[in-house]
Amino acid sequence: MADLTTRIGALVLKNPIMPASGTFSEELAEVFDLDCLGAHVTKTITQGKRAGNPVPRVCEVNGAMLNSIGIPSKGAEWFLQNTVPFYADYDAPLVISISANSADEFARFAEEVSVPGVAAIEVNISCPNVEDHGKAFAMRPGPTGDVIRKMRSATDLPLWAKLSPNTGEVVEVAQAAEAAGADALVTANTMLAMAIDSATGRARLGNVMGGLSGPALKPITLRMTYQCARAVSIPVIGCGGISTVDDVLEYLIAGARAVQVGTATFISPTTMPRLIGELEQELEERGLTSVDALIGSVDIADEAITLAEYA
Amino acid sequence: MPASLCVVSDSAPTAAPVRHSVNEVDCRVKAHEWVNGQYRLLTLSAPCSVLDCQPGQFFHLLCPQTDRFHPYLRRPMSIYSCNREKGELTFLYKVAGEGTGALAGLETGDVLNIVGPLGQGFEIRPEWRRPLLIARGVGLATLAPLAQECARLRLPLTAICSARAPDLLMSTNLFRSFGAEVITVTDTEGNSDTESLTPLIEGLIRSRGIDAFFTCGSARLMRMLQEIGARHGIGGQVALEQHMACGIGMCQACVRPFRREDGAVNLRVCREGPVFDLQEVL
Ligand SMILES: Cc1cc2nc3c(=O)[nH]c(=O)nc-3n(C[C@H](O)[C@H](O)[C@H](O)COP(=O)(O)OP(=O)(O)OC[C@H]3O[C@@H](n4cnc5c(N)ncnc54)[C@H](O)[C@@H]3O)c2cc1C
Ligand SMILES: Cc1cc2nc3c(=O)[nH]c(=O)nc-3n(C[C@H](O)[C@H](O)[C@H](O)COP(=O)(O)O)c2cc1C
Ligand code: FES
Numbered sequence: 001m002a003d004l005t006t007r008i009g010a011l012v013l014k015n016p017i018m019p020a021s022g023t024f025s026e027e028l029a030e031v032f033d034l035d036c037l038g039a040h041v042t043k044t045i046t047q048g049k050r051a052g053n054p055v056p057r058v059c060e061v062n063g064a065m066l067n068s069i070g071i072p073s074k075g076a077e078w079f080l081q082n083t084v085p086f087y088a089d090y091d092a093p094l095v096i097s098i099s100a101n102s103a104d105e106f107a108r109f110a111e112e113v114s115v116p117g118v119a120a121i122e123v124n125i126s127c128p129n130v131e132d133h134g135k136a137f138a139m140r141p142g143p144t145g146d147v148i149r150k151m152r153s154a155t156d157l158p159l160w161a162k163l164s165p166n167t168g169e170v171v172e173v174a175q176a177a178e179a180a181g182a183d184a185l186v187t188a189n190t191m192l193a194m195a196i197d198s199a200t201g202r203a204r205l206g207n208v209m210g211g212l213s214g215p216a217l218k219p220i221t222l223r224m225t226y227q228c229a230r231a232v233s234i235p236v237i238g239c240g241g242i243s244t245v246d247d248v249l250e251y252l253i254a255g256a257r258a259v260q261v262g263t264a265t266f267i268s269p270t271t272m273p274r275l276i277g278e279l280e281q282e283l284e285e286r287g288l289t290s291v292d293a294l295i296g297s298v299d300i301a302d303e304a305i306t307l308a309e310y311a
Numbered sequence: 312m313p314a315s316l317c318v319v320s321d322s323a324p325t326a327a328p329v330r331h332s333v334n335e336v337d338c339r340v341k342a343h344e345w346v347n348g349q350y351r352l353l354t355l356s357a358p359c360s361v362l363d364c365q366p367g368q369f370f371h372l373l374c375p376q377t378d379r380f381h382p383y384l385r386r387p388m389s390i391y392s393c394n395r396e397k398g399e400l401t402f403l404y405k406v407a408g409e410g411t412g413a414l415a416g417l418e419t420g421d422v423l424n425i426v427g428p429l430g431q432g433f434e435i436r437p438e439w440r441r442p443l444l445i446a447r448g449v450g451l452a453t454l455a456p457l458a459q460e461c462a463r464l465r466l467p468l469t470a471i472c473s474a475r476a477p478d479l480l481m482s483t484n485l486f487r488s489f490g491a492e493v494i495t496v497t498d499t500e501g502n503s504d505t506e507s508l509t510p511l512i513e514g515l516i517r518s519r520g521i522d523a524f525f526t527c528g529s530a531r532l533m534r535m536l537q538e539i540g541a542r543h544g545i546g547g548q549v550a551l552e553q554h555m556a557c558g559i560g561m562c563q564a565c566v567r568p569f570r571r572e573d574g575a576v577n578l579r580v581c582r583e584g585p586v587f588d589l590q591e592v593l
Contacts, residue, residue, distance in 0.1 A: 022562065023557070023561060023562060024561060025560060025561040027559050027560035027561055027582065028559070028561060029331075030331060030332050030333040030559070031331065031333050031334070031335065031426075031559070032331070033331075043561075043563075051577070052563055052566065052577070055553065055554065055564075055565075055566065055567070056554045056564075057554070057563070057564045057565075057566075058384070058554055058555075058556040058562070058564040059554070060382070060383040060384045060409075061383075062381060062383070063381070063383060064383065065383060065384060065556065067556065067562070067564065069562060069563050069564060072563055072566075072577070214383065263556075265557070265561070266384065266385070266556045266557040266558075266561075266562065267373070267383070267384070267385065268335060268373070268424070269333070269335055269426060269557075269559060270335050
């Protein structure tokens, strides 16, 4: 049997497959045994109660979807009393995703949620920074570094910085997160997008703009994974458009130590357990004894190509 | 994330879920026929694991990819009938857009992947002895299994079936076969508007002793029933629709606002619904 375990800093995951924040919740336990997963990652929460965006909150575009769910949150207290205990019944490590309006708020919130039962904190920095004219933290290395640095001094838990594909400074943001003390990177969140109904002339999301996810996002987030894995020495977790075992292999080969599955769970709620089985089979067929053998093994025929024109 | 525009706070999972009650299965198409110019009846051979369902619950269908249609998300569809002995599950649907267009191309023997059963179905409270069903359009599909349940409970039933035109009235014979008294109204006959329906329903309250409303398929009819219900102290339930992504409660795409003791709250149509208390809908 091939060894599926993978290491994300101090955490050992029994396999590299875990859910993406916002596409997973307790209800999935009605479909399959959640303990088969490498980790559990919860929907982003904020410290206080918060409403989401107007409906329609989702729409489909060719081979992908847009969402403008926002971050409806019942607040930290409710989460700690209800959600954290639910996952205590499982062996898989619990990763909780948090968001806040400023670096100081991020730090205070990280401290509050550093409780027994939580194995790591995923930092959703794709939200507006009130101290930077509402520009998302993840757009620039400076604010990204600030958030991670302040959180680093507020908690001992591993910090996973979730990057955004909306920035042109992918490598700089990744390196800023690493320098500030992040334990891993997640590449990436959704890409800002829009859809219009040509018949009615109306925007198809209640919030006008929303995040693109699903297969159409994959080439972009796969590229980010590759860029980040080469630019930092902390583990990179790939995310974006994964629905088949080939997608998983591509991310591992690009340099990811684990992957997150999001939208595919909406299309087929049994995607993750299926991918775990298929990954094991695929490794065996390739005569590989562990996932480690694949990670970062991308075959670049000629280094110069990566510097060649691409526009 | 963009700033919040709506004042209503969203729901989050409440009670701990029951284990493995939702299944994703491939079903073979047993029959697939046109009921009228717009609606098709789809009959699937389904395994027992998905046939423990309640009237008002729904399935999430993975509509096929065709030359013309490329649906991506699943489509929610109410259970039209569910038969454990025959291992059969049926859906009555309107061919509307991309997903149902693709669905309409399925032929006998083809395979359709479904997830379910999902959501909370209708609850016939013990004090409700004389229900009135008011259905319009696709709402007829959702209320059909409830009519059967009323028959099983030996509750005398009246059903008002509404449609744009007489040829689009469906399931009236099915309702009658469950022993229901059926009243049909249509736009072309000019008797389906709320001005005509309100006195008709108030007459039924007096003559039949109607003590509960069940409705689906029209926001206009729902508002009318909320008013009549409030005036006469009659409760009831409504099955609602909302755009969905996951269908099982994970994504918060399908919320709508409801009135609860502690104020307005957003609830998930796929999870806390699709059936809700008539008076709680905002
Ligand atoms: C719980 C529930 C039960 C339903 N039961 C039935 C039924 O028994 N028979 C029937 O004919 N229809 C039913 N509907 C409505 C049915 O889901 C839509 O008609 C269908 O999704 C339209 O898909 P489309 O791709 O053909 O249309 P399009 O307009 O191309 O759809 C585009 C997108 O909008 C969504 N959408 C469009 N209309 C609706 C709607 N009314 N409700 C929810 N999402 C919508 C689609 O799912 C899709 O994601 C039900 C809806 C819900 C929520
Ligand atoms: C409905 C929905 C809600 C999401 N909510 C969050 C969230 O709360 N926090 C977050 O960091 N990412 C959120 N995401 C982004 C996903 O975690 C993931 O990064 C993205 O969808 C790309 O992966 P995928 O193509 O596999 O879905 C959400 C995505 C979707 C589709
Ligand atoms: S559709 Fe995802 S929560 Fe209802």
